[in-house]
Amino acid sequence: MKFQKTHGLALATVMLSLVAHAQPAIFKDADYKLGEKLIAESKCVACHVSKVGGDGSAIYKPQGRINTAAFLRGMVEQCNTELNLGMFPEDVNSVAAVLNRDHYKFK
């Protein structure tokens, strides 16, 4: 029984990661490692946590006003400008791609 449960979980994880790789075309050049690094370094999560608590992910509302991948990228660009983060367009794209993969899941 215990073995079967573990096995099922491993399979589910593999399937999930396969699904997670189906990203919109605008993110085809995204650098996910870079995106993750920028999100950590730019204190995105720290600030979001201070606003909504938990792990901060409640700030991302896939069912909210952001409803396309392009809009999501535009939002990240807006944060970049407002917070003066100095990210290049490739950086913004990579950050948006990570957010889409982990939270918004636009196709």
Ligand code: HEC
């Ligand atoms: C100084 C605080 C702060 C920092 C730093 C910050 N954010 Fe935010 N962010 C917010 C707040 C507050 C909101 C909610 C704004 C609203 O709902 O109008 C938000 C909303 C968002 C949203 C939209 C969520 C949604 O679905 O409506 C995205 C995407 C986002 N932030 C990305 C980022 C990224 C990426 C970074 C880092 C590069 C970042 N933010 C850094 C405070 C911050």
